[in-house]
Each structure stands twice: as C-alpha cells, then as structure tokens.
Amino acid sequence: MFKISDFSRLSQVSMRTLRYYDEIGLLKPVQVDYLTGYRYYSVDQLPRLNRILALKDLGFELAQIIQLLDEELPSTEMRGMLRLKQAELQQRVQAEQERLARVEARLTQIELDGRTPRHEIILKKVKPQIVASSRKIVANFVHRVQFASEILDLLSQNKVKQTDSPLFIYHDGGYRDNDMNVEIAVPVDSSSVGNIVERSGGRITVRELPGVNTMATLIYHGSPYTLIEPYQALGTWIQANDYTITGPCRTISLHQDEDLSTHVTEIQFPVEKSSSTSKLSIFFS
Template identity: 45%
Template sequence: MFKIGEFSKLSRIPIKTLRYYHQIGLLEPEQIDDFTGYRFYTAVQLIRLNRILALKDLGFKLEQIAQVLDDDLSAEQVRGMLRLREAEIEREIAAEQARLTRIQTRLQQFTQEAAMPTYDVVLKTVEPIHVASIRDVIGKYDQMGQLLGELFDVLAQNRVRPMGPPMAIYFDEGYQEVNVDIETAVPVANAQLQENGRVKLHHLPAFEVASVLYQGPYTHMSPAYQAIMEWISDNNYQIIGPNRDIYLRAPGLNVKPEEYVTEIQFPVAKR
C-alpha cells in the first residue's frame, strides 16, 4: 500500500484533493492507521480515481459522479446522462465548445472497447552521474522546459557538451498543481564547468530503480505512471527517493509530440 503522498505523486492528484474526496466519501483510503491517522491507498484504487477524473473533466458535479459510480447505473442510463449534458453544452456560450467535443468523444467511446497501452516495467541499477543542474520552484509543470532551456544556455555559453540526455527530478511529496519543486539536470564531464548562482555541479547517487519507457506527448503519461505504481505494489517495493523523467527524445526540430520518448524512473527498495 502507498502513503497518501506517494499515491498523490503517482496519480498526479494533489494531497488536499485526495483528502477532500475521502471527506465526502467519493474515494476512501483502503486503510487508516489507528495510531497515526495516516491514510493508505492501493494501486487498484487508481481505477476508481481515473473514473472520477474522467467524469469531472466532462463537467459532472461530484455528487453526480458519486451517483454514477455507486448506484450501479446501466450503460444506457450513463449514456442518457451524457446526452443530457451534451444538450446543456450546446446551449452554452462558444467558450464551452472544447468541453462539448470531449463529451461527444466520450459518447463514441461507449460503443468501442478501450485499449490501454502495455508498459514493461524493469528493475535496474543506475550508476552515479555527474550533472550540471538548476533547482527551482516553478509555477506549473509545463514551465519545466524554460528551466531546462536556461541550463542549456549556460552550457552553450561555456562550450560544455552534454554527456547524456537531460532529465527532470521531482522533489515534492505529492503532485502539485502550482509551486513545483523541480531540478533540471544534464550529465557533464567532471570539471568542465564552474558553478554560479543558479547552476550547480554534483553527483546523482547510484540507485536501484523501477523504470518504464513511454512514447508520446507529456500530457498523456498517466498510464505509464500507473504501470510503475502497480509494479511497485505487486512486487513489494517501496519508493525511497525523488522520481526522474529522462528525456531520451525531447521536443526539437521536426520532432512531433507523439515521437517523444521518456524514461520514467522511481528509486525503490524492498519493503
């Protein structure tokens, strides 16, 4: 089982949201420690959480979501609810057009069998790496590229050639909607670069990691994170450090989002 912070990080849902879902009975922890009050979740609960998020994205209120999930509605009843919501969207202003499109897509999906991608999680040891890095608290995750760009600018000014792909290291206990504590890092040779106020040189330690390769846009990485979460739970491991995203094929000239390749790593140890 996972502590609420670990479950937050792997599901990419803020801790305060998970606590609220527990408070209203929408997503209850699998277990609550009688002594500490700590909440514990399991990988299986991701299925219900993903359904909550999907219905919430379609504009349903939380009490409506609870009805859909807990009242054992038939597929036809759910289709009917979606069509009612579709009619409401059609009467709303043009700013709601994007949400209407998602509703229509969801309706079409009821007649198709969803196919989830398969991810092969592997356990491996990563060697120590000497890196140049910048650690900062940024507004949102999508601003990470600016931080990495700043680091590459410093390397270029000092004629330092990267010795491997860039990466991002995430230090927050759980998923953050704002104020993300992140370190961008690039492997470099020893003594190639002098530290300054922003750029630091240090070694990333060796770790045993659970690793998975993901290909596609950064906005669709949740199933890959879910695969690692299930593997960690099923194989009796625990997370022991900040996770890393290593950008093996990143945005660049003539590289489409569906061609991005990212390795996701979580440092782990046996329980």
C-alpha cells in the same frame, strides 16, 4: 448621415450594441433628434468602429478600449498594454493545451481499462554521475520546459560538455500539477565545467548525483502532457510486486521533437523490496 438601422447594416454591428456603445461613451452618434431620440451616424465613424471591433477581438475590455482610443496614449504605453495582453493570451492558450492533454490522457486511460498493460517495466541499477544542476519552483509543465531550456543554453554558452540526456528530479512529497519543486540535472564532463557556478551567479551547481541500486523504470512513447497512465501503470507494478518507493521520481527526456507524439520519456522511481506500502503513498499520491 445614416439612421442607426442603416449604419448597423453597413457596419455589421447590431443596433443594441451601437446603443450600448453610445451609453458608455465609446461611439456616440454624430446627431440625436431631440424630438424622436433617433440616432444618426456618419460613414466617417466606421474607422473608429473597426478599431473598436479589432481591439475587442484581441480580448481588451471596453474600458481599456476607451482608454486606448480616447486618451491618446504614447506608443510606448500602447505597446506595453498589447504585450501584457499577448502574455495573458499565451498563458490562456498554454492552460487550455494542458487541459486538452489531460482530456487525451483520460481518454487513453478509459480505452486501456481492462486491457493487458502495454508498458514494459524493468528494474535496473543506476550509476552515480557528475551533473550540472539547477533547482526551482516552476508554475507548470510549460514553465518547466522553459526553465530547462534556459539552463541548457547557459551550459552551452559556457562550453560545458553534456554527456547524456538531462534528468528532471521532482522533490515534492506528492504529485503537483503546479508550483512544482523540480531540479534539472544535466550529466556533464567534469573537466569542462570550469567556473560555471560563478558564471551562472549560483544558479547552477556541480555535484554527484547518487546512484541507485534498484530503480523501477518505464519508457513511454508519447506526449509529455499525457504521462498519467504510464505513472499509474508503474505505481500499480511497484505495489503488486511488493516494492516501496524510497526517493524522488526522476524523468529523462530521451527524445524531443516539435511533434509531441514522438517524444520518448523514461520514468524512474528508486525502490526497495518491502512488504510495507507506507512510503508508496508518500511519494506516489
């Protein structure tokens, strides 16, 4: 047997931590001298201690670790706990990635302050088109991507022919970074849609997306997480040129790749010439 100081050196765990594990019943010494109170440990306890450290590294609370180690949970329940932890960690990583993207966007904005705008904004007419669409409240940008993938896969499985890049239409009155009311509209060949509405259980509808006589547009090369600066550039141009926003924003993913910096996104706002900026604040705030 080893004194707590020796066991601490062997296990690379502090004596303070070992004492705490003893207090909560997570790892008790094999013997305690009733006269001196000295704790003694066995080398046979190292595997349990290593499991404790491994589970702690995965993000489990000590109370959960006690449950995992002492209650002899069936493998199905243990897998369930691990999958829940996996989902929790994935959400945390996504949240941090989005926060990092916002930091990068803010840095870009600071660097560009006072410089000549680097975005070319043009007005164009957008024709009406037949689209297969689906609308949903999504928690954040990551879930929007997942939602789009589900709809595109469903269309592909049902052999619906896509004729152009998918659009995202944002139906919220103002900007939201969570719980977004978003519609994905995929231009399709109307002769190929068949009974996709029934096959999708009503998730997908086929409709004509109205055309727009005057659409203010900007094409942005870069991560879809860093769209703040181009949105602001487009808003500044709309106001400076005495236009009013008349409908929801559309974005088109012109190019996607694993390398986010190579993404190409077109941002569109339907506008009309007006001296009033009241609608601008409604749709762009």
